[in-house]
Amino acid sequence: MPVKNFKFQLFLISLLTLVSCSKETGVEERIVFWKSELYKIIPTGTPQEEALNKLKEIDSEAFVNLLSGNISSNLENIESNGIPCKDWVLMATTEIQDNAVIKHSISSTGRCL
Secondary structure, three states, X not given: OHHHHHHHHHHHHHHHHHHHOOOOHHHHHHHHHHHXXXXXXXXXXXXXXXXXXXXXXXXXXXXXXXXXXXXXXXXXEEEOOOOOEEEEEEEEEEEEEXXXXXXXXXXXXXXXX
């Protein structure tokens, strides 16, 4: 009987860990903010070089992926009070086609235990 109880407790701890590391409300709000902000600063049709220069104002290490031509940049680090995630990093991929911006995508990665 103790083995079943231990397995159940382990399951509950695992479930709690997964739930607590899910995106926080603040992270989702910042994703919405940045998506809107990027389209204001760098609208669709902006030339790649101009888009890269504007993204370098946000992230000096923004770069063009040589295989795809898309631009990758880090937008923001968000501190978290949650456990097990210490903080979240928001990243942007600015998709380029025919040397012009066609789309911005925002993703987040939690730095978790």
